[in-house]
Amino acid sequence: MLAGPPTGNRGDSDFRGDARIAPALFRPRRVFKSQTPLTSAAFRWKVPRMLAYIARRLLWTPFLLIFVSLFVFTLGLYGPGDPVEVRLGQNYTPERAERLRDQLGLNDSFFTQYVRYVSNALKGDFGESLRFQGQKVTQILGPKIWVSVQLNVIAFAISLGVGLPLGFYVAKRQGSWQDPVVVLTALVLYALPVFITAPFLVWIFALELHWVPTAGWGGFLDKRIILPAVVIGIPGIAVFVRLMRASTLDILGQDYIRTARAKGLSEFTVNARHTGRNALLPIVTVTFFSLAGLLGGALVVELIFGVPGVGRLSLEAITARDYNVVMALTIMGATALVVANLLMDIAYTVVDPRIRLQ
Amino acid sequence: MTEAAATIPASGRTAKGDGPLAVAWRRLKKKRLAMAAVVILVILYAAGIFAPLVATHHYAQTDLTQTQKAPSGKHWFGTDRLGRDLYSRVLYSVQTTAIITIITVLSGSLVLGVSLGLVGGYFRGWIDTVLSRVGELISSFPDILLILLLAATLRPRFLGIARWVEDTWGLKGMVASGVVDFVMLAVVFLPMSWFGTFRLVRGQVLAVREADFVQAAKATGASTRRVLFTHVLPNVIGPIIVSASFGVGAIAGSEALLSFIGLGVQPPRPSLGTMLSDVNLRSSGAGVSILRDHPEQLIFPALAVWLFIFCWSLLGDALTDVFNPKSK
Numbered sequence: 001m002l003a004g005p006p007t008g009n010r011g012d013s014d015f016r017g018d019a020r021i022a023p024a025l026f027r028p029r030r031v032f033k034s035q036t037p038l039t040s041a042a043f044r045w046k047v048p049r050m051l052a053y054i055a056r057r058l059l060w061t062p063f064l065l066i067f068v069s070l071f072v073f074t075l076g077l078y079g080p081g082d083p084v085e086v087r088l089g090q091n092y093t094p095e096r097a098e099r100l101r102d103q104l105g106l107n108d109s110f111f112t113q114y115v116r117y118v119s120n121a122l123k124g125d126f127g128e129s130l131r132f133q134g135q136k137v138t139q140i141l142g143p144k145i146w147v148s149v150q151l152n153v154i155a156f157a158i159s160l161g162v163g164l165p166l167g168f169y170v171a172k173r174q175g176s177w178q179d180p181v182v183v184l185t186a187l188v189l190y191a192l193p194v195f196i197t198a199p200f201l202v203w204i205f206a207l208e209l210h211w212v213p214t215a216g217w218g219g220f221l222d223k224r225i226i227l228p229a230v231v232i233g234i235p236g237i238a239v240f241v242r243l244m245r246a247s248t249l250d251i252l253g254q255d256y257i258r259t260a261r262a263k264g265l266s267e268f269t270v271n272a273r274h275t276g277r278n279a280l281l282p283i284v285t286v287t288f289f290s291l292a293g294l295l296g297g298a299l300v301v302e303l304i305f306g307v308p309g310v311g312r313l314s315l316e317a318i319t320a321r322d323y324n325v326v327m328a329l330t331i332m333g334a335t336a337l338v339v340a341n342l343l344m345d346i347a348y349t350v351v352d353p354r355i356r357l358q
Numbered sequence: 359m360t361e362a363a364a365t366i367p368a369s370g371r372t373a374k375g376d377g378p379l380a381v382a383w384r385r386l387k388k389k390r391l392a393m394a395a396v397v398i399l400v401i402l403y404a405a406g407i408f409a410p411l412v413a414t415h416h417y418a419q420t421d422l423t424q425t426q427k428a429p430s431g432k433h434w435f436g437t438d439r440l441g442r443d444l445y446s447r448v449l450y451s452v453q454t455t456a457i458i459t460i461i462t463v464l465s466g467s468l469v470l471g472v473s474l475g476l477v478g479g480y481f482r483g484w485i486d487t488v489l490s491r492v493g494e495l496i497s498s499f500p501d502i503l504l505i506l507l508l509a510a511t512l513r514p515r516f517l518g519i520a521r522w523v524e525d526t527w528g529l530k531g532m533v534a535s536g537v538v539d540f541v542m543l544a545v546v547f548l549p550m551s552w553f554g555t556f557r558l559v560r561g562q563v564l565a566v567r568e569a570d571f572v573q574a575a576k577a578t579g580a581s582t583r584r585v586l587f588t589h590v591l592p593n594v595i596g597p598i599i600v601s602a603s604f605g606v607g608a609i610a611g612s613e614a615l616l617s618f619i620g621l622g623v624q625p626p627r628p629s630l631g632t633m634l635s636d637v638n639l640r641s642s643g644a645g646v647s648i649l650r651d652h653p654e655q656l657i658f659p660a661l662a663v664w665l666f667i668f669c670w671s672l673l674g675d676a677l678t679d680v681f682n683p684k685s686k
Contacts, residue, residue, distance in 0.1 A: 067495050072507070079511040191668035193611050195618045195631070196660040199638040203653045299502055300615060304638065314503060315619060318510045326507065333500035341498075 076323030127324040148309035154229040159236025167244025190238035215306040248279040285347040392676030395669035406456030415443035417450040418626040466551030475559025493553040509621040536627030562594035596681030607670030633659040
């Protein structure tokens with residue numbers, strides 16, 4: 001998982017190996033630094049290669065967005081439901097519908113409509129919502145995104161804040177009863193979907209104990225954010241406990257940990273500087289990916305707790321066939337996914353010098 | 359993979375009980391946790407398949423004099439707000455999940471993913487490029503949005519077709535039985551279920567196709583079909599089984615999620631997701647009050663969903679070890 005020190009004598013405990021580490025005895029920080037390849041000799045060939053890789057990936061992105069938008073656009077035009085019908089509601093007459101269709105440009109050919117949409121979108125105009133008349137899609141999306149960001153940041157902080165220390169602690173206590181108990185609990189929690197944890201937590205903490213309200217939204221500093229954030233955070237806790245445990249165990253087996261102990265560093269220094277920091281490195285890469293994956297869990301949670309965020313909006317927009325909103329959401333989601341994947345790839349190479357992008 | 363290819367006989371039929379699957383089964387039997395998961399899964403799927411025999415009531419049979427009852431001798435898991443027997447509903451919901459997981463894994467992961475993976479990895483060239491690019495495009499679509507979009511837009515089309523079939527051939531009760539939902543869900547999960555298997559099989563085939571035994575088979579004039587199915591496929595079967603068992607759990611969860619939201623299996627056909635949302639969601643009218651007064655109604659559907667996901671992932675973990683004992 002994690003790259004050893006570039007000295008290349010990982011797991012090599014014979015005399016020669018120890019002799020090569022010896023100078024580092026007096027420079028404990030160097031152990032950590034030499035782990036980051038960008039400060040090493042690899043720096044010279046690595047950066048141009050990485051830039052080329054990033055450029056290629058970014059060139060691919062427009063094609064991706066064209067595909068995604070074409071797909072949603074086709075569904076919007078040929079899928080079930082008629083936006084004109086939705087919009088006119090009780091005032092529907094064939095003449096009015098025809099007039100509105102002309103006004104909205106729905107009678108033009110598929111190609112004309114698509115090109116018009118894309119050229120507007122490039123100017124930052126994603127059209128009007130079909131459900132809420134007269135409201136720009138961008139106006140609707142803005143506040144919803146902010147709500148979801150708040151919720152997910154808190155949830156993510158919970159995942160990291162509980163998962164990482166617990167994983168570290170458990171790895172240090174390998175062999176005691178806590179280790180298997182925590183690992184099994186993490187497995188159990190990871191298999192629990194949010195639509196099961198949510199009602200159980202609502203029942204216990206809102207309906208029985210009355211600690212928090214059952215649902216609603218009041219922003220960052222409101223009590224009502226606690227339950228949904230915990231529910232979204234729980235699978236993340238399970239993931240980070242397992243990752244941090246594995247990664248810490250990996251580090252604890254390294255020679256430089258024994259060296260650090262041997263030269264009489266305090267347990268705190270060994271834990272924090274030598275073990276903890278190195279164990280965190282491979283996890284950085286995963287965090288990018290799980291950030292992108294939060295949307296899935298958040299969608300149901302926002303629905304259950306009545307949080308006015310992106311997840312609930314996308315579900316409502318899909319069921320109400322508000323394709324302009326759906327389109328903007330999908331393009332946004334796809335872009336976020338591409339960026340997250342790219343960041344993860346880059347983070348991998350930064351952390352692990354053995355991986356080369358091509 | 360080359361090491362695995364060396365230890366596992368190419369044809370898999372050198373001696374009786376020595377094939378890769380027999381070896382794997384013997385290794386798996388030594389893992390207690392995994393065997394517990396296997397037993398529970400067998401029970402779940404058996405309960406699903408034989409639901410009509412073991413259920414005490416019909417899933418849609420209401421009894422308004424017996425609503426919201428606690429578990430008793432007559433209703434083992436109690437009754438819901440319409441007086442339907444929860445034990446029978448859980449059984450039929452398990453049947454729903456069992457059917458959908460089987461259909462989706464067979465059609466998406468195994469048939470489509472494996473065959474395309476074999477084709478792409480073995481023949482390479484333009485067909486491989488096209489398949490890989492299409493897969494990449496689909497997988498860069500946000501999963502959940504794609505599933506929701508397809509579920510919401512495909513249902514009316516599928517319902518239309520099913521009604522037409524019912525009218526033309528006089529088949530009654532096709533829509534009510536939930537067949538439409540099963541087919542629709544399998545199609546909805548298809549885009550995300552095939553690519554994982556495809557990529558995996560393709561990678562394995564790329565590694566195996568240059569192996570000596572494959573070259574030897576080709577040199578002796580074996581047909582492409584023979585090379586693919588008797589030499590290449592048995593050597594990639596391990597990773598396929600591992601990824602399929604992880605996939606089943608994910609599909610069970612996705613089905614419950616879609617039904618929970620209201621875009622999956624439709625009433626009267628019960629699903630674990632709809633059973634949970636009946637207790638939980640505000641949109642069902644009495645949601646929170648049911649949760650307040652009868653939280654015990656959550657337990658059995660929640661337990662069933664969790665067992666599906668948990669046991670399949672335990673089994674997947676164990677199978678990873680079984681097929682690749684060197685990885686730790």
